[in-house]
Structure formats: C-alpha cells, structure tokens
Amino acid sequence: MRGSPLVRALLAFLIIASLGWPLWQLTRPEEAAATAPAPAAAPEKKAIELHLTFTTVPKSFVVRHLENDVWKETAPQADMDKSVTLEYPPEGVDLQFHIEWPADVPVSAMRAQLTDPVGDTHDKSLWGKGTTDDVLTFP
Amino acid sequence: MKTFLLSLAALLAIAASAPAADKIRVSSFSTILTEIAQLVGGDRVDVTGHVKPGIDPHEFEPKPEDLKIIGNAQLVLLSAKHMESYVGKLKEATGTKGNLVEVGDNFASLKMKSEKDPDKVIEDPHWWHSIANTEKAVKVVRDELTKISPADGKTFADNAANYLAKLDELQKWVKSELAKLPRDKRKLVTSHDAFQYFARDNGFTIYPIEGISSADQPSSKKVGDIISVIKSQGVKAIFPESIENPKVLQEITRETGVKTAPELYADGLGEGDASTYIGMYKHNVTTIVDALK
Numbered sequence: 001m002r003g004s005p006l007v008r009a010l011l012a013f014l015i016i017a018s019l020g021w022p023l024w025q026l027t028r029p030e031e032a033a034a035t036a037p038a039p040a041a042a043p044e045k046k047a048i049e050l051h052l053t054f055t056t057v058p059k060s061f062v063v064r065h066l067e068n069d070v071w072k073e074t075a076p077q078a079d080m081d082k083s084v085t086l087e088y089p090p091e092g093v094d095l096q097f098h099i100e101w102p103a104d105v106p107v108s109a110m111r112a113q114l115t116d117p118v119g120d121t122h123d124k125s126l127w128g129k130g131t132t133d134d135v136l137t138f139p
Numbered sequence: 140m141k142t143f144l145l146s147l148a149a150l151l152a153i154a155a156s157a158p159a160a161d162k163i164r165v166s167s168f169s170t171i172l173t174e175i176a177q178l179v180g181g182d183r184v185d186v187t188g189h190v191k192p193g194i195d196p197h198e199f200e201p202k203p204e205d206l207k208i209i210g211n212a213q214l215v216l217l218s219a220k221h222m223e224s225y226v227g228k229l230k231e232a233t234g235t236k237g238n239l240v241e242v243g244d245n246f247a248s249l250k251m252k253s254e255k256d257p258d259k260v261i262e263d264p265h266w267w268h269s270i271a272n273t274e275k276a277v278k279v280v281r282d283e284l285t286k287i288s289p290a291d292g293k294t295f296a297d298n299a300a301n302y303l304a305k306l307d308e309l310q311k312w313v314k315s316e317l318a319k320l321p322r323d324k325r326k327l328v329t330s331h332d333a334f335q336y337f338a339r340d341n342g343f344t345i346y347p348i349e350g351i352s353s354a355d356q357p358s359s360k361k362v363g364d365i366i367s368v369i370k371s372q373g374v375k376a377i378f379p380e381s382i383e384n385p386k387v388l389q390e391i392t393r394e395t396g397v398k399t400a401p402e403l404y405a406d407g408l409g410e411g412d413a414s415t416y417i418g419m420y421k422h423n424v425t426t427i428v429d430a431l432k
Binding site for chain 1: 318325
C-alpha cells in the first residue's frame with residue numbers, strides 16, 4: 001500500500017462524507033408543512049319547516065341556531081309556522097329557544113314540530129314560566 | 140382543689156373534642172365522590188380523600204396509612220366499575236366494619252376496550268362525565284349517610300337538594316354551550332378513552348389514540364387510522380390528556396396540521412377552576428367548544 005496514511009484517511013473521509021448527503025436525504029424525517037386540515041365541507045343549507053304551538057301565548061320568543069337568530073316574534077300567536085333555511089347535517093341540529101311568558105301564568109308548554117329536508121316530521125316539547133331558555137335537539 | 144381543676148380541664152377537653160368524634164368518618168377513593176360527600180354531609184362528616192386531585196386513579200394503589208384510615212371509616216366510597224382494582228385487597232386487608240359502597244354500580248355501564256388488553260371489553264369506569272350519573276351518585280351518598288345517622292337525614296336531604304339544583308343548572312349550561320357547536324363537528328380525538336358517557340349524552344363520536352402514554356406505543360396502523368379520521372372528518376383539534384409520548388403527537392400534528400387543544404380533565408378533579416365538579420365540567424365543555432367550533 002503506497003501513499004501517506006494521512007492522505008488515505010482524508011480520501012476515506014471524503015468518500016464517506018460524499019455518501020452522507022444522499023443517505024441523510026433518504027432517511028431524514030419528512031418536514032411536511034404543518035398545514036391546517038382542510039375543513040370538512042359545510043353541510044348544504046336546506047329549508048326546514050317549523051310549527052310551534054303554545055298552551056299560553058307568550059309575550060315573545062326567539063329561535064336560534066349556531067348563535068344566529070332564525071326566527072324572532074314580538075307578537076306571537078298560539079299556533080305559528082315558518083320556513084327556515086339552515087345547515088342540516090345527517091347528525092341533526094340543536095335549536096335554542098328563548099321564550100318570555102306572560103307574568104302570573106302557571107307553567108306553560110310549547111310543542112315544536114320540525115319537518116326536515118327529506119320530509120320527516122319530528123316532535124319535541126318544553127315547559128316553563130317567566131323566562132325559558134332551553135335547547136331542543138332534532139331529530 | 141387541684142383535683143377539681145384537673146377534672147374540669149379533662150371534661151372541657153372531652154367536650155371540645157366531642158363534635159369531631161361525632162362526625163361520620165368517610166373515606167373516598169374518587170375525587171368526585173370526595174366532593175359529593177363533603178357537600179352532602181356538610182359539617183356532619185369528616186371526609187378523607189385518598190385519591191388526590193391530579194392523581195391518576197387508574198394507577199393509584201393504597202398505602203398502609205390509607206388502609207389504617209379506612210379501617211376506622213364508617214363509610215367507604217368507591218367509584219366502582221373496576222376503577223379500583225384493589226377493592227378486594229381493601230376488604231381483606233382492613234376488615235373494615237364500615238359500609239363499603241361501590242357507587243358506580245348503581246347505574247348502567249357503557250363498554251370500552253381495556254387499555255392493558257385491547258381484545259378485552261370492560262365497563263367504562265368514567266361515569267361522572269354524564270351529569271345524570273353524578274346526580275344519581277349524590278342521591279346514593281345522601282341515602283348512605285342517612286342510614287348511618289338518621290337524625291341528620293333532613294340536613295343531608297337539604298344539602299343534596301341544593302347540589303342537585305346546581306347540577307341541573309350545569310346541565311342547562313352545557314346544552315346551551317354545546318348548541319354553539321354543529322352536531323357534525325362533534326368528534327373528539329383524545330389520548331385516553333374516557334369520554335364515552337359525555338359523548339353519549341351530547342352527540343359526540345370519540346376517536347381515542349390509545350397508547351399515547353410513554354408506556355404504551357401505539358402501532359403505526361393505529362396512528363395512520365387516526366390521521367385518516369382527522370383528515371376525512373375535518374377534525375380541527377386533538378385533545379391529549381398528557382403529552383407523554385411527544386413523537387406520536389408530533390407525527391399526527393405534522394401529518395394533519397391539526398392543533399393541540401388544552402388538556403381535558405378525564406380522570407377526576409384537577410386544580411384551580413377544575414377543583415370542583417362543576418368547574419371541571421365547564422372547563423372541559425369550554426375547551427371542546429373553543430377548539431372544535
């Protein structure tokens with residue numbers, strides 16, 4: 001074997017170093033950009049029918065969905081209908097009801113019938129006096 | 140005169156210690172039940188909470204001093220549903236004459252995979268994540284205390300009624316808060332399968348990352364499945380209970396870009412705002428709504 005040991009060591013080092021780069025490229029942890037997950041497509045807005053029946057006519061009521069007022073009445077009647085457009089996923093919806101009942105009346109009831117986008121009707125009730133804040137889940 | 144004064148002092152000492160001695164001695168192995176016993180029993184009970192807030196009840200093992208205390212207890216409260224694997228040891232080692240009540244056995248169980256043996260299905264012990272179950276637990280504790288001290292029955296009934304009214308208010312608050320979150324976004328990716336009762340009551344689906352603890356490495360298939368769920372369902376956040384295996388968490392967040400939400404209280408009460416049941420529940424609901432909305 002000819003040549004200086006120092007030169008041979010240097011050559012060996014250069015060979016190993018030149019292999020290091022492709023090796024690191026192959027084995028390094030993937031630096032995938034931490035992008036936020038694509039949001040699931042929001043469910044399409046669809047028309048539903050709401051039919052409310054009160055045993056005592058309230059002073060006022062508000063129906064909310066996802067923090068938005070979808071029906072507000074300041075002079076309601078005992079029996080009311082409304083077509084409402086909102087996102088209606090297969091998992092269903094929560095509707096929040098805020099009802100102001102007349103003073104000095106006993107506990108009163110409200111029946112809510114919701115006809116969903118495929119035409120099925122779901123029936124829920126709530127009771128209260130004074131001020132009622134409640135959530136009904138459909139279906 | 141000296142004898143008289145000594146006798147008087149002894150009598151006074153006995154009188155001063157009498158109220159403490161009269162208290163019902165309760166031992167509890169659940170932070171939730173410790174609070175219930177304190178609230179329902181009021182100043183008529185002396186409650187020892189053996190499992191402290193922040194301690195993992197799955198890993199807890201009673202020490203000799205615990206066994207000594209429960210040997211003297213009149214009422215021993217256990218979470219049950221196999222949470223306390225040492226219950227047989229307690230009965231055997233202490234020979235307690237007190238009433239050992241497995242509170243969770245008073246309501247129906249959900250099933251979950253055993254963390255130690257995933258092929259085995261066991262009762263889910265995390266019943267307190269259903270407020271309705273906690274209300275039943277309050278009634279169980281009220282009735283057990285009344286059996287021990289019928290004379291204090293009215294006090295226990297009043298205290299229980301006050302707390303039950305607060306739990307009813309909590310239930311209304313939870314419904315109102317969760318109404319802000321669309322039902323199709325109610326997907327919880329958690330590090331520990333502890334929220335099935337919460338999910339059942341509130342329309343959530345749970346995807347547990349079993350094995351995120353350092354002691355239990357999840358398979359790459361399991362991690363891949365979770366990544367697929369997060370991507371396909373558009374899940375916005377994951378809820379690690381404790382980040383003991385950061386590599387797994389890093390892999391999931393790197394692959395999906397999903398954010399890591401603040402910690403949920405899965406196994407009982409915590410510190411600060413979460414040191415009460417109502418505070419713990421509000422923390423969990425607020426954290427979930429804020430992260431997934």
